[in-house]
Amino acid sequence: MSAALLARTGVTAEEFRAAMAALAAPVTVVTCYDEYGTPRGLTASAVSSLSLDPPLFLVCLDRKSSSHDALVGASSFCVNLLAPGDEELALKFAGRPDRRFDGVRLAAGEDAAPGLSDSALRLMCERHETLDGGDHTILVGRVVSVDGDGLGLTPAGGLLWHQRGFAYARPVPRPGA
Ligand SMILES: Cc1cc2nc3c(=O)[nH]c(=O)nc-3n(C[C@H](O)[C@H](O)[C@H](O)COP(=O)(O)O)c2cc1C
Incomplete structure (x- = not known):
C-alpha cells in the first residue's frame, strides 16, 4: 500500500501519518440515531468549523467505519466536544461498536441525535451535504443548536489528539495583550 501510494503521489503513508501526527486536533464524539x-457514534478528530453564515461544521468519516453509513444517512447528528479527563470516553467510542453507549448518559431534550450529557459542548447539526474525501466521506452539517458548559473549559482547555496520544490545550496570554 505504501509503495503504491508513493508511486502515485510522491508521499508514503508513513510520511503522511507522521506529518498529520504533528497536527494537534480536537477530540469529539460524533453521534446519530x-x-x-x-444510537451510533465514533470518536473523531478530523473535524472543523467550516462557515459562519450559514453555520456549518464538517466531520471526516472513514468509509470503512461501522458507523459511517449511519452517520452519512442520518438527517441529524451531534458533535460532542470532549474535555480533559474524557480520555476513557474517547477510547470507548473508538472501541467495540456494540459497547460504545453502555453506561453513557444521554442529554435530555435532544431527540434528533443522541447528545452525550457529560460532553463539554454539543453541536446539534442537520445534514447539509456529503462530499468525497478519498477514503473518507466529508459530512457537512448545519449547526442548529449549541449546548453544554464548554465555554467554561478553563483552566485546562480542550482535549486534543497530538503525536498519536492525548494532549491538553493550555491557554497562554496573547502577545501584546
Ligand atoms: C483520537 C481518535 C480520533 C479519531 N478520529 C477519527 C476521525 O476523525 N474519523 C474517523 O472516521 N475515525 C476516527 N477515529 C477512529 C474511530 O473512532 C473508530 O475507531 C474507527 O472508525 C473504527 O470504528 P469501527 O470499529 O466502528 O469500524 C479516531 C479514533 C481516535 C482514538
Whole structure:
C-alpha cells in the first residue's frame, strides 16, 4: 500500500501519518440515531468549523467505519466536544461498536441525535451535504443548536489528539495583550 501510494503521489503513508501526527486536533464524539433508532457514534478528530453564515461544521468519516453509513444517512447528528479527563470516553467510542453507549448518559431534550450529557459542548447539526474525501466521506452539517458548559473549559482547555496520544490545550496570554 505504501509503495503504491508513493508511486502515485510522491508521499508514503508513513510520511503522511507522521506529518498529520504533528497536527494537534480536537477530540469529539460524533453521534446519530440509525434507521432503527439505535444510537451510533465514533470518536473523531478530523473535524472543523467550516462557515459562519450559514453555520456549518464538517466531520471526516472513514468509509470503512461501522458507523459511517449511519452517520452519512442520518438527517441529524451531534458533535460532542470532549474535555480533559474524557480520555476513557474517547477510547470507548473508538472501541467495540456494540459497547460504545453502555453506561453513557444521554442529554435530555435532544431527540434528533443522541447528545452525550457529560460532553463539554454539543453541536446539534442537520445534514447539509456529503462530499468525497478519498477514503473518507466529508459530512457537512448545519449547526442548529449549541449546548453544554464548554465555554467554561478553563483552566485546562480542550482535549486534543497530538503525536498519536492525548494532549491538553493550555491557554497562554496573547502577545501584546
Ligand atoms: C483520537 C481518535 C480520533 C479519531 N478520529 C477519527 C476521525 O476523525 N474519523 C474517523 O472516521 N475515525 C476516527 N477515529 C477512529 C474511530 O473512532 C473508530 O475507531 C474507527 O472508525 C473504527 O470504528 P469501527 O470499529 O466502528 O469500524 C479516531 C479514533 C481516535 C482514538
